[in-house]
Amino acid sequence: MKHNDPKLLLQSAPLLRQELTTPGAMKEVWLALLPTTLASLWFFGLSALLLIVVSIAGAVLTEWLFTDKDKRRMAIGDSSAGLTGLLLALTLPPGLPLWMAFLGAVVSIGLGKVIWGGLGANIFNPALLGRAFLLGTFPIAMTTWGSPSGLGDFFHLQSSNLAWPFMHGQIDALSAATPLGLMKFQQQTTAISSLFIGNTAGSLGETSAFLLLLGGMYLLIRRSIDWRIPTAIFLTAAIFSLAMFINDADKYPSPIVTLFSGGLLLGAFFMATDPVTSPLTPKGCWIFGIGVGFLVVLIRLFGGLPEGMLYAVLLMNAATPLIDRYTQPRIFGRK
Amino acid sequence: MATDASAYEEMLKGLWRENPTFVQVLGMCPMLAVTNSATNALVMGLATLFVLVGSSLLVSSFKRWIPKQVRISLYIIIIATFVTVVDYSLLALVPAIHKELGAFIPLIVANCMILGRQEAFASKHSIKYAVMDAIGMSLGFLIALLALGSVREILGSGSLFNVDLFGANFEPWVIMILPPGGFLTLGLLLLFFNWFTERRKQFLLKVAQADQSVAIVGVKDNG
Numbered sequence: 065m066k067h068n069d070p071k072l073l074l075q076s077a078p079l080l081r082q083e084l085t086t087p088g089a090m091k092e093v094w095l096a097l098l099p100t101t102l103a104s105l106w107f108f109g110l111s112a113l114l115l116i117v118v119s120i121a122g123a124v125l126t127e128w129l130f131t132d133k134d135k136r137r138m139a140i141g142d143s144s145a146g147l148t149g150l151l152l153a154l155t156l157p158p159g160l161p162l163w164m165a166f167l168g169a170v171v172s173i174g175l176g177k178v179i180w181g182g183l184g185a186n187i188f189n190p191a192l193l194g195r196a197f198l199l200g201t202f203p204i205a206m207t208t209w210g211s212p213s214g215l216g217d218f219f220h221l222q223s224s225n226l227a228w229p230f231m232h233g234q235i236d237a238l239s240a241a242t243p244l245g246l247m248k249f250q251q252q253t254t255a256i257s258s259l260f261i262g263n264t265a266g267s268l269g270e271t272s273a274f275l276l277l278l279g280g281m282y283l284l285i286r287r288s289i290d291w292r293i294p295t296a297i298f299l300t301a302a303i304f305s306l307a308m309f310i311n312d313a314d315k316y317p318s319p320i321v322t323l324f325s326g327g328l329l330l331g332a333f334f335m336a337t338d339p340v341t342s343p344l345t346p347k348g349c350w351i352f353g354i355g356v357g358f359l360v361v362l363i364r365l366f367g368g369l370p371e372g373m374l375y376a377v378l379l380m381n382a383a384t385p386l387i388d389r390y391t392q393p394r395i396f397g398r399k
Numbered sequence: 400m401a402t403d404a405s406a407y408e409e410m411l412k413g414l415w416r417e418n419p420t421f422v423q424v425l426g427m428c429p430m431l432a433v434t435n436s437a438t439n440a441l442v443m444g445l446a447t448l449f450v451l452v453g454s455s456l457l458v459s460s461f462k463r464w465i466p467k468q469v470r471i472s473l474y475i476i477i478i479a480t481f482v483t484v485v486d487y488s489l490l491a492l493v494p495a496i497h498k499e500l501g502a503f504i505p506l507i508v509a510n511c512m513i514l515g516r517q518e519a520f521a522s523k524h525s526i527k528y529a530v531m532d533a534i535g536m537s538l539g540f541l542i543a544l545l546a547l548g549s550v551r552e553i554l555g556s557g558s559l560f561n562v563d564l565f566g567a568n569f570e571p572w573v574i575m576i577l578p579p580g581g582f583l584t585l586g587l588l589l590l591f592f593n594w595f596t597e598r599r600k601q602f603l604l605k606v607a608q609a610d611q612s613v614a615i616v617g618v619k620d621n622g
Contacts, residue, residue, distance in 0.1 A: 161570075175583075179590075200574040230557075231568040 086142040086183070089339075092288040093147055096279035097334065100154065103275050104268035107212035108158035111222045112268050116153040118162045122169030123149030130178040144183050148172050151191035151334060154269025155327060155374075156198070159210040161227035164202055168194040188381045189341050192331075192374055199374065205233060209265040211240035240265035243325040244370040247317050259324040266326070273324040280333035289337035292346060296353020297332040297360075298323060304361040316365060328360060331373035341381045348384075348391040355380045406531045413535030419512045420543035421592040426512035430547060431581040433503050437560050440548025442496050444541030446485045446504065451513050451537040452530060453481040455521040459529035462522045474517040475508065482507045512540060543588075550584050551575045 104112040127145035128136055139145070149169050156165055172194025180186040199206045210222050224233025242265050243254035258264050262272025269276075283289045305322040322328070336342060336356050343352050356376045363372025419425045429447070434440045454477045458465070465473050486504050489497040497504065507513065516536055521529040549559060555575030557565040574580045 164570075197574065200577070200579060201572045202570060203573055205570070227570075228568075230565060230570060232570045 086144065089288060090143045090147055092283060092286055093334065094143065094150075096282045096288075097147075097150060097154070097269070099275040099278050100269045100272065100330070101150065103262055103272045104154065104158075107262060107271060108210070108268060109220055111158045111210070111225050112153075114162055114221070114225060115156055115158065115160065115165050115268060116150060119153035119156070119165045119169045120146045120149035122166040123152070123173045126170045126173040127178065130174065131182065135182075139182065142183070145173055145177075148177070148190045148194075152194045154330060155191065155195045155267050157206060157209045157267055159208055159222040159224045159233065160198075160202075160205055161231075161233040162225055163227065163229040164198060164205060167201075168198040171197045184340050186340060187384070188378055189335050189338050192335055192378055192381075195374055196378060207245075209240055209242055209245075209267075211265050212263060212271065242266045242370065243321070244364065247321070247325075248364070248370040253317065253321060254325070256320055256324065259321065270327045270330045273329055276329040276333060280329065283333060283337075289333065290339075290342070290346075290349050292349035293337050293342055293353040293356075294332040296350050297328070297336060297357040300354045300357025301328065301361050304358060305365070308361070308365060322361060322364070326364070326371045327373040331360075331377050332356070335373075336377050336380070341384060343384050343387045343391065345388065345391040345393065348387040351387050351391065352380050352384065355383065406527055409528050410531040410535035410538075413532065413537075413539040414542065415539070417536075418539040418543065418592075419536050420540060421589060423512070423515075424589075425515055426510045426540060427585075428506065429503050429510060430544060431578065431585060433500055434544055434548040434551055434581060434584075435555065435576040436552045437545060437548040439496065439499055440544040441541075441560075442489070442493065443500060443503065444537070444544040446489065447507060447510065447513070447540055448534070448537035449485055450478060450481040450507055451516060451540075452533040453484075454478045454513065455516060455529045455533035456526060458517045458521040459524060459526045465522070470522065471514070471518070474514055474522075478513055478517070479508050512536065546588060547581070547584055550588075551580055555580060 101116065104116070123145045124140060127139055131139045149172070152169055152172050153165060156168070172190040175197070176188060176190030176193035177183065177186050205224070208224075227233035241249070243259060246252040246254060254264055260273045262275065264271050280289075280294060284291050284294070301322055302319040305317065306319045308316040309318050317325070336353070343349050356373075359376035359379055360372045363369060363375060369375075413419065417423065420427075420430055426447075429443050433443045454474070457477050458474060461473075461477075482505060485507070486497075489500070489504060516533060520532050524532070553559055553564060554572040556571055557563065557569035572580070575584070
């Protein structure tokens with residue numbers, strides 16, 4: 065019998081090390097978003113592809129333009145600007161004119177990131193800031209939703225995509241309401257199975273709950289995101305909407321519909337967990353998540369808008385420095 | 400009354416170097432509130448010009464008799480007099496715009512840029528300088544109002560001074576005629592202004608250094 069000599073390893077724990085780098089962390093998120101991105105191509109065809117490409121291009125171009133010459137290679141290389149572009153594109157309706165997507169990406173990076181001092185210095189999630197700007201600037205275009213067409217119709221391009229810069233898009237006859245819009249304005253519920261698969265109208269990346277959960281689970285298992293934030297969001301939103309559902313089941317959606325519809329999953333996994341704009345302390349993460357979950361249901365059920373994830377996350381982003389200050393752990397030994 | 404170079408200087412400083420909006424950041428209330436169209440901005444700018452020049456003239460003439468303890472209230476009364484004149488004149492001449500500007504015409508009284516000029520300048524200088532300073536400051540204010548109003552009207556309504564620029568298919572940027580658009584545009588203009596000033600300063604510094612090194616080289620050559 066042959067034995068390998070045991071080697072003596074003179075090293076203290078931890079023995080396995082992996083450096084956490086910005087490009088590495090970004091790569092994880094890209095990977096986690098892949099299923100959702102592919103699904104958006106499946107459901108919305110060429111329109112989705114063009115929106116994603118234009119949005120990423122706008123974001124990267126802006127980052128390149130406003131970064132110091134000798135920091136450019138690093139700033140573009142960590143792919144965070146491209147990721148912001150992709151996240152923004154996933155929150156846009158498929159029929160949006162491409163120039164608006166480009167403008168949104170420029171605002172995301174320009175006003176959402178570089179103006180604060182680049183990566184790590186911004187207060188608000190850049191992608192959501194860009195979407196908030198677009199929603200305030202082009203409220204009609206941002207709330208006109210095309211219905212999903214499926215892969216058979218991949219090359220069907222929604223004509224409003226190709227509007228000239230600064231001009232209206234020709235709105236397709238095939239516009240549809242999102243599950244949340246149906247709920248709010250027509251009191252119709254959408255079947256949970258189609259929410260789960262994603263066969264509904266909506267923004268590019270928000271329709272398929274299953275694939276979002278898949279991506280989110282991947283990030284959680286890889287520990288790329290803090291598990292407390294999505295958990296707190298889901299629990300709070302579920303409890304709040306369950307209370308309302310029990311109160312009046314005809315008027316308010318069930319907790320499952322609340323969780324699986326609109327941008328809640330996309331926002332909870334990919335936007336609220338942005339390490340730059342969420343609290344640093346574990347306790348702070350709970351408070352942050354509870355705040356987002358509460359606000360999103362509050363805006364959806366009692367506000368004027370059918371969807372509240374955007375403003376819920378942005379509002380809690382604004383509260384993050386305060387949360388961080390009040391949840392600092394006590395320094396050991398100090399009274 | 401011959402205007403000499405220094406009186407011109409007092410006027411020019413308000414346009415750029417001490418611009419009330421871009422450098423002093425005063426009078427933000429009308430700047431943000433009434434600049435949703437270029438016309439409104441122009442009327443507000445002209446109204447402010449009249450009030451500021453009039454009150455600087457009066458304050459500068461009466462400065463000897465104004466007791467120090469009650470000077471602010473006296474300045475306010477003088478400003479309010481001119482504002483009332485403007486208010487009724489606009490109501491008579493351009494009632495539509497007067498209606499649009501609404502409360503912001505009477506609120507010129509509270510414009511800290513105007514009160515600031517009385518306290519900081521008109522009460523300490525002769526009539527000639529006070530008037531030149533007032534003209535410069537209010538022209539600087541007018542320029543800023545017009546810049547903001549033009550940007551917001553072009554993007555927010557696709558027109559300038561109510562002249563359509565882009566045709567019927569233009570998609571208006573709704574946010575631009577709403578309050579957030581005012582803040583955004585003002586912030587971006589301030590950014591641009593500071594960037595430009597900084598660039599110019601560095602350029603001048605470089606020129607000065609180049610001159611100096613040329614001078615040193617020259618000395619060496621002579622030596």
